[in-house]
Amino acid sequence: MVSANREMAVFCFDTLVAHYNSEQAPPPAFDEGQHPLFVTWKKAVNGGEPRLRGCIGTLEARCLINGFKDYALTSALRDRRFPPIQAKELPYLECTVSVLTDYETALHYLDWEIEKHGIIIEFTDPDYNVRRSATYLPEVAAHEGIIFISCWTKMETIDSLLRKAGYNGPITDPLRKRICLTRYQSTIFTMHYSEYSSHVKRIRGAVPAVVGVKPSNH
Template sequence: MSLIPPNPTTSEEDSQVCTPEHCYYAFDTLYTTLTRKKALPPKFPDEKFPLFVTWNVRRPGKTPRLRGCIGNFTAQPLHQGLAEYALVSAFEDHRFRKIEERELESLECSISLLTDFEDASSYLDWTVGVHGIYITFPHPSLVTSDRSEAPSPLSSSSSVPTRSGLGRSFTATYLPQIAEEQGWDKLETIDSAIQKAGWNGRITEDLRRSIKLRRYQSRKCTVGWDEYVEWRKQNGGKM
């Protein structure tokens, strides 16, 4: 029987889907990649889920600081998906430099397995703290320019968008915990997501109404470095 205590950040409902074993496996993938130690094989079922892997830096008395977060909305076999995105989020998140071996002891790993995808009826048809959001919207010039070739007053550029620019679709997502952690209401979350998608112009109600929103829920688990080390040693791994 494992001596590792239940993760206090994992609810009973979450623990039935996302478990500490998923986090330990992601941590093990990163650790063994950086140190060239032998990885331990996964022992959990190889089910398929859309997933995100998040690395945070733990700071005494402070909220953990984001160090990398990348995932995929296509259902992934967990053995392959967790291993792949453990490294992608550690090394390829363009917002941060690559995680280095010297940082391992300060890290925590969070796994989010995404469930319950639903098409929302509007950009406000979701609940803060319950749903994650995935938004898509057309180039804002198209929102008010269907009958005219004139530049849209919504555009952040003084030039008329090119046809290739007009054909671009903007997308962004926020996991369920983000709005609550940031203290955002629905409107603030939507406007932030619009900017995250790459739109730097004016945000109007017409633009918000052009959004197609897909809401989802997440089953999340988090473990820290010390918990991972104990798990690895208990399972015969060398540090």
């Protein structure tokens, strides 16, 4: 089984740096394969808690090299919830790569475990008679929830996911029971820009340089 690893995170940083420099990223140092994947960018300033800056991926299998190349940029520059990440933010970024595995159809909407499973919900919006869907990665309920409401329960996670899917009506137990839920697992690897910079200096002999951005000691 392919697991998320350091070289995948390095490649995502390489891809973003190359974008700002209008050049090609160095070839990745991990093996090709096909898996669903996500790229998450967070930003921490002045030692504060890292805050989400972009997270986009695919629930269908993609070639890992092209997938990480595409979603490193898409999540950094085209997540509609946030303004595009600017080059000057690079020293404050951390990148998490996720490789998704073990898809299973759940018995009901609570048939999953916080921290272990990511979840995909699908349901029919009763107000508009349209199908809606949304997903949270395994780390969202376990970690993102801590920031906002101390810790998400399964029910709170499901209700949040209904809103993420675009449902604006009243959330009732009959609606929850009509949810089709798929659970999955993932491996993740997180790297801060300072670790990436040190890695590049050690492997390539020089720290990464970005056109128009002064070197940082961060």
